[in-house]
Structure formats: C-alpha cells, structure tokens
Amino acid sequence: MLETAAPGSPGQPASRRPTDLYAVIGNPIGFSKSPYIHRTFAQATGQQMDYSAIEGPLGGFAGAVDAFRAAGGLGLNITAPFKLDAFAYATEGSERARLAGAANALKFDGARVLAENFDGVGLVRDVTHNLNAPLQGKRVLLLGAGGAARGALLPFLAQAPAELLIANRSLDKAHALAAIGAGQGRVRGCGYDELAGQTFDLVFNATSASLRAELPPVPASVFAPDCLAYELAYGKGLTPFLRLAKNAGVRQLADGVGMLAEQAAEAFKWWRGVRPDTRAVIAGLTVPLV
Numbered sequence: 652m653l654e655t656a657a658p659g660s661p662g663q664p665a666s667r668r669p670t671d672l673y674a675v676i677g678n679p680i681g682f683s684k685s686p687y688i689h690r691t692f693a694q695a696t697g698q699q700m701d702y703s704a705i706e707g708p709l710g711g712f713a714g715a716v717d718a719f720r721a722a723g724g725l726g727l728n729i730t731a732p733f734k735l736d737a738f739a740y741a742t743e744g745s746e747r748a749r750l751a752g753a754a755n756a757l758k759f760d761g762a763r764v765l766a767e768n769f770d771g772v773g774l775v776r777d778v779t780h781n782l783n784a785p786l787q788g789k790r791v792l793l794l795g796a797g798g799a800a801r802g803a804l805l806p807f808l809a810q811a812p813a814e815l816l817i818a819n820r821s822l823d824k825a826h827a828l829a830a831i832g833a834g835q836g837r838v839r840g841c842g843y844d845e846l847a848g849q850t851f852d853l854v855f856n857a858t859s860a861s862l863r864a865e866l867p868p869v870p871a872s873v874f875a876p877d878c879l880a881y882e883l884a885y886g887k888g889l890t891p892f893l894r895l896a897k898n899a900g901v902r903q904l905a906d907g908v909g910m911l912a913e914q915a916a917e918a919f920k921w922w923r924g925v926r927p928d929t930r931a932v933i934a935g936l937t938v939p940l941v
C-alpha cells in the first residue's frame with residue numbers, strides 16, 4: 652500500500668506543504684509588533700511559517716479562535732483584552748498560566764488547546780540577561796497589582812530577591828497578589844504611602860498609568876544608587892515614571908521592548924522548538940527614552 656504523507660508533514664516537498672499558520676489576536680491590533688517580531692525570527696531561523704494579526708471582536712474571542720483553528724492555525728499570541736478569555740478557552744494550562752489566570756500564548760494540538768504565559772519569564776530574561784541586572788538578593792519594588800504585575804510575580808520570586816514589595820493604590824489587590832506568592836519567597840503588599848523612606852535596587856512600573864501619561868504616586872526617594880528603573884509599557888518614550896527616575900539620578904532606565912522580544916522568543920521556541928536570538932528585533936524596535 653502506498654503511504655501518503657499527511658498535509659504539512661515533513662515527508663511532503665516544502666513547495667507543496669501548506670504553510671504553518673500563527674497569529675496574534677487582540678483588539679485593537681493595528682499597532683502590534685508581533686508580526687514583525689515573529690517574521691524576523693522565522694527568517695533568521697529558517698522556519699517556514701506565516702504570522703498574521705487578527706482583530707478579535709469584543710465578546711467574540713472564542714469564535715475568532717475557532718475560525719483560526721478551522722483554517723489550520725497552530726498557535727496564537729494573545730494581547731489585550733483577551734488574555735483571560737484565552738486562558739478560559741484552553742483545555743490545559745501551564746503552572747504559570749494557571750497562577751496568572753491568563754494566557755499570552757496558545758498552542759493547538761488536535762482537540763487540545765495548551766495555554767502558556769511568557770510575559771513574566773520574558774521580563775526576567777530581559778532584566779537578568781540583556782540588562783545584566785540580577786534580582787537575586789536585591790530589594791525589588793513592583794508598582795501595580797493588575798494583570799501585568801500578576802504575570803511577573805512568580806518569575807520574580809523564582810530569582811530569590813531579598814524582598815519583593817508590591818505597591819498598589821487599592822491595598823486589597825496588593826495584599827491579594829502578595830498572598831499568591833507567599834511561600835515562594837519574601838513578598839509583601841503595601842500602599843504607596845508606605846514607600847516613604849525605603850529604597851530599592853530594582854523598581855518596575857507594572858501599572859497601566861503610563862498608557863495615559865499618568866504617574867503612579869511613588870516617591871522619588873525609592874530609587875537606590877545604581878538602581879534599575881523599568882517601565883513595562885513599550886514604546887512610550889520617557890514616561891512620567893521613567894522621567895521621575897531620571898530626575899532622581901537613575902542611570903539605568905528601560906522600557907518593555909526587551910520584555911516584548913523575549914516573551915515572543917519563548918513562544919516561538921514553544922511552537923517551533925528553536926529559540927531565536929532577540930538582539931536584532933530589540934534593536935529594530937527600540938524607541939529612544941527621551
């Protein structure tokens with residue numbers, strides 16, 4: 652009996668194989684850098700794949716993903732506002748996706764839908780590897796207790812900081828997030844008023860304040876000498892938070908460009924088995940912090 656290769660299987664000549672389909676889904680999606688990042692990765696690693704952007708209808712996430720899968724889609728990146736929907740859609744979640752209750756990447760394997768969350772590991776990789784600023788033994792301040800802070804919590808604690816303080820306007824959210832990390836390291840939630848008189852080696856702005864050019868009520872005295880000030884938002888230039896740090900004498904300022912590239916590299920490796928080098932993408936996307 653003649654064996655016929657399944658569509659897309661390695662046995663089929665490349666020219667006749669349907670291209671492996673991936674995409675990012677969000678709303679709005681027009682400004683997403685993910686297609687540029689993944690196409691650059693695919694080219695650099697010689698992977699045959701197509702990566703597009705999907706504007707998912709609000710309230711219609713599941714239908715849009717069903718249609719993508721029916722067209723042969725193999726994996727998705729998820730951006731706002733669908734990270735919680737993506738986690739709910741999945742049939743299986745990694746530990747970090749489960750703890751975040753949110754997914755930023757999905758992989759489709761027949762009826763199985765696997766959920767991952769690479770935001771926190773991407774951030775840690777950028778800080779420790781690209782920026783050469785280890786968290787181990789350091790005093791770390793995380794501003795905000797929403798989705799972005801939640802993704803960072805466990806990857807931060809895995810680096811064994813001396814202390815992780817989570818400051819938030821709504822105190823109950825700061826305490827609730829700290830409670831999730833209890834047992835994984837020294838972590839505490841507090842209000843902004845408690846920050847007076849304290850200094851930190853690394854300060855992360857994981858609030859959504861910068862998206863509206865607002866400044867979280869953090870005192871300029873929190874930045875220790877040789878501190879790293881990191882804005883998780885990407886491409887906003889010198890945000891009010893970074894300006895505060897700069898005016899306080901902080902020399903190491905960063906925004907989320909490296910985090911964006913590193914979380915994408917993790918997803919790419921998860922889908923394709925190859926980890927791309929992120930340097931070209933980071934250089935291509937860097938917006939000067941002025």
Ligand code: ATR
Pocket residue numbers: 794795796797798799800819820821824857858859860865866867868
């Ligand atoms: P995301 O997924 O981007 O984290 P989110 O889950 O809505 O978005 O959370 C937004 C976070 O930014 C919250 O921690 C919010 O603080 P509150 O919980 O006290 O509302 C914080 N935030 C937004 N605007 C802020 C501002 N101007 N100053 C301080 N914190 C702010």
